[in-house]
Amino acid sequence: MRKSLRLLFFCGIFLYLYVPIAILIINAFNLNRYGLRWDGFTLKWFTAMAANPGLMEATRHSLTIAICAASAATAIGCLAAIGFTRYRFVGRRILQGTLMTLMMAPDIILAISLLVLFVGIGIALGFWSLLLSHITFCLPFTVMTVTARLQGFDRFLLDAARDLGASEGQLLRRVVLPLLRPALLSSWLLSFTLSLDDVIVSSFVTGPSYDVLPLKIFSMVKVGVKPEVNALATLMVALSLVLVVISQLLVKERDKNGKNK
Amino acid sequence: MTGKRRLHQQISAHNPGKIAVSDSVLSIRGLSKAFGGLKVLTDISLEVSQGEFITLLGPSGCGKTTLLRLVAGFEKPDRGSVYLDGVDISSLPPEKRQVNTVFQSYALFPHMTVAANVAFGLELKGFRGRELNDRVNQALDQVRMRELADRYPGRLSGGQQQRVAIARAVVNTPRVLLLDEPLSALDARLRRDMQIELKRLQRELGIAFILVTHDQDEALSMSDRVVVMQDSRIAQIGTPREVYEDPANLYVARFIGDINLFPGTVIGRNGKNELQVQIFDRRVLARSDKALQPGQLVQLLLRPEDLRLTEDAAEKVPFFWGSIMERSYRGSTLDTTIHLDAGPVVRACEFFDEDDPDFDYRVGERVKVSWVQGWEVVLPDEDPTH
Ligand SMILES: Nc1ncnc2c1ncn2[C@@H]1O[C@H](COP(=O)(O)OP(=O)(O)OP(=O)(O)O)[C@@H](O)[C@H]1O
Ligand SMILES: [Mg+2]
Numbered sequence: 001m002r003k004s005l006r007l008l009f010f011c012g013i014f015l016y017l018y019v020p021i022a023i024l025i026i027n028a029f030n031l032n033r034y035g036l037r038w039d040g041f042t043l044k045w046f047t048a049m050a051a052n053p054g055l056m057e058a059t060r061h062s063l064t065i066a067i068c069a070a071s072a073a074t075a076i077g078c079l080a081a082i083g084f085t086r087y088r089f090v091g092r093r094i095l096q097g098t099l100m101t102l103m104m105a106p107d108i109i110l111a112i113s114l115l116v117l118f119v120g121i122g123i124a125l126g127f128w129s130l131l132l133s134h135i136t137f138c139l140p141f142t143v144m145t146v147t148a149r150l151q152g153f154d155r156f157l158l159d160a161a162r163d164l165g166a167s168e169g170q171l172l173r174r175v176v177l178p179l180l181r182p183a184l185l186s187s188w189l190l191s192f193t194l195s196l197d198d199v200i201v202s203s204f205v206t207g208p209s210y211d212v213l214p215l216k217i218f219s220m221v222k223v224g225v226k227p228e229v230n231a232l233a234t235l236m237v238a239l240s241l242v243l244v245v246i247s248q249l250l251v252k253e254r255d256k257n258g259k260n261k
Numbered sequence: 262m263t264g265k266r267r268l269h270q271q272i273s274a275h276n277p278g279k280i281a282v283s284d285s286v287l288s289i290r291g292l293s294k295a296f297g298g299l300k301v302l303t304d305i306s307l308e309v310s311q312g313e314f315i316t317l318l319g320p321s322g323c324g325k326t327t328l329l330r331l332v333a334g335f336e337k338p339d340r341g342s343v344y345l346d347g348v349d350i351s352s353l354p355p356e357k358r359q360v361n362t363v364f365q366s367y368a369l370f371p372h373m374t375v376a377a378n379v380a381f382g383l384e385l386k387g388f389r390g391r392e393l394n395d396r397v398n399q400a401l402d403q404v405r406m407r408e409l410a411d412r413y414p415g416r417l418s419g420g421q422q423q424r425v426a427i428a429r430a431v432v433n434t435p436r437v438l439l440l441d442e443p444l445s446a447l448d449a450r451l452r453r454d455m456q457i458e459l460k461r462l463q464r465e466l467g468i469a470f471i472l473v474t475h476d477q478d479e480a481l482s483m484s485d486r487v488v489v490m491q492d493s494r495i496a497q498i499g500t501p502r503e504v505y506e507d508p509a510n511l512y513v514a515r516f517i518g519d520i521n522l523f524p525g526t527v528i529g530r531n532g533k534n535e536l537q538v539q540i541f542d543r544r545v546l547a548r549s550d551k552a553l554q555p556g557q558l559v560q561l562l563l564r565p566e567d568l569r570l571t572e573d574a575a576e577k578v579p580f581f582w583g584s585i586m587e588r589s590y591r592g593s594t595l596d597t598t599i600h601l602d603a604g605p606v607v608r609a610c611e612f613f614d615e616d617d618p619d620f621d622y623r624v625g626e627r628v629k630v631s632w633v634q635g636w637e638v639v640l641p642d643e644d645p646t647h
Pocket of ligand 1: 296301319320321322323324325326327328475
């Protein structure tokens with residue numbers, strides 16, 4: 001009795017989480033344009049999607065921004081985290097605090113402030129304003145992830161490397177970065193996802209010349225969900241699945257090496 | 262016990278606590294360090310000679326780790342300097358010092374195999390190929406870890422990690438090896454084994470070792486010389502026998518081994534090496550060449566193994582009456598706690614001999630407590646808060 005209840009509970013949660021996505025995927029292959037009933041299998045929405053230049057361009061833009069923002073935020077975040085943990089300098093606490101605030105602040109506030117800033121200093125709204133904004137809101141997450149990992153280290157590891165003759169550069173290259181690799185990877189993936197699905201900030205800081213996917217989709221579904229969007233969403237779900245599997249595999253390998261000590 | 266000789270006459274004669282500066286590898290001169298007003302090291306000086314095994318012994322927080330970190334270069338001294346082979350290295354960063362450290366937490370690189378950990382220092386020095394391999398293997402052989410060369414540290418036991426940490430340090434052939442409580446995380450059995458291994462390794466390598474410990478048995482059994490530290494200062498430097506048999510002050514006497522204290526007053530001096538001391542209701546003669554004035558309060562120190570229990574009043578040695586509080590048989594020795602009529606409770610420790618009638622005492626029985634003449638140490642009484 002207990003057992004079947006538990007099973008029911010689990011099924012309920014899984015259904016709740018995955019039914020909407022499942023419906024979306026099914027509809028991507030559904031001949032029926034409105035997804036009201038199953039009319040048969042088709043791939044024509046995928047071709048329609050590929051034939052929609054606006055949608056494809058927005059996808060390209062989004063991927064470019066996501067890759068650039070994730071890479072930059074991870075690199076800057078990594079250095080910042082190393083700085084915060086290794087050095088004691090004036091203003092360290094304040095800097096860390098402002099990063100936290102940035103993470104807690106509602107997106108809309110961040111969006112408005114960035115817009116005011118870009119307009120104020122005369123940066124045209126488009127690729128650069130978008131990229132800078134995305135780096136900004138990803139940064140707290142990457143700093144947090146890397147800091148957490150750094151604090152998990154034996155703090156004498158760095159001393160040990162110095163003791164054995166490593167210069168600052170060798171220390172970074174041979175000890176710190178290899179140890180941070182899993183954290184850097186998860187920072188990158190997290191930033192990539194955050195950037196890819198951001199609507200609020202992007203809608204404020206981009207211009208008509210640089211449309212991104214979430215905004216494009218948003219404008220397309222205002223007049224009813226188009227099946228091309230279902231097709232695109234299906235591809236994105238597949239992509240995130242691949243990313244999750246990759247990161248899991250990397251974690252597994254780490255465990256095999258007994259590194260999680 | 263019969264082989265025990267008092268050392269202090271010989272010691273004061275030629276002062277072996279000092280070693281000529283010329284043959285010293287490491288020379289620490291007048292080192293002081295404070296962290297935000299808290300004095301952690303005060304005027305520390307120490308000469309370490311080639312191949313010497315030194316232990317730094319002291320309670321938690323007395324500055325042992327800080328001293329090692331100053332020698333390794335992780336901290337900068339406020340005052341004083343460190344010389345290695347006669348060269349002032351005080352301003353060199355750790356990577357430029359020919360000194361290596363075995364950290365208490367081992368600090369092995371978790372992303373490298375055992376062999377890669379050991380090779381790390383040599384690779385940075387430019388060793389490659391055959392030569393690198395040979396040296397790494399030799400170091401792994403020295404600590405008997407060759408078979409596990411391809412494992413990752415996360416998969417090793419504490420004792421094995423310890424060995425790798427030692428191999429990783431000694432493979433660089435440092436002039437001095439610093440070990441910060443390397444054995445404190447190991448269980449008693451493994452600890453004993455590692456003490457012997459470390460001693461062997463040190464003899465084989467001929468490198469000077471400075472080992473930090475707060476375990477006095479470890480300090481006494483392993484070292485050529487013991488440095489006893491007492492809040493930020495050196496209380497005494499000496500061979501294990503010197504610090505045990507001729508402690509410099511009451512702090513050292515209490516810190517190392519068990520001790521019985523008999524409070525007394527100096528009456529006068531009988532020649533160069535003998536004092537008359539009033540202890541309780543008795544006047545006793547004690548060996549001492551220390552500058553103690555008549556009327557000065559002193560403590561007569563006797564180790565448990567120096568005390569003798571007798572019923573025989575004929576012996577012409579000083580004694581104190583007491584009654585037996587407790588006896589405990591410990592295999593080779595028999596420990597006795599005696600409540601002296603004059604007040605203090607003392608502990609005696611005798612080798613067990615079943616034929617000796619003295620071993621038939623019962624709890625509560627009255628005994629005379631005497632001691633082997635000449636084995637006592639007289640020290641000026643200090644502030645009792647210590
Ligand atoms: N970097 C530091 N900043 C501030 N205080 C420090 C620092 N390092 C050590 N101390 C302080 O200096 C004192 C001595 O520390 P140290 O680690 O040298 O003691 P220890 O003798 O090694 O003790 P233990 O046996 O517990 O390891 C302690 O009171 C400690 O809190
Ligand atoms: Mg310490």
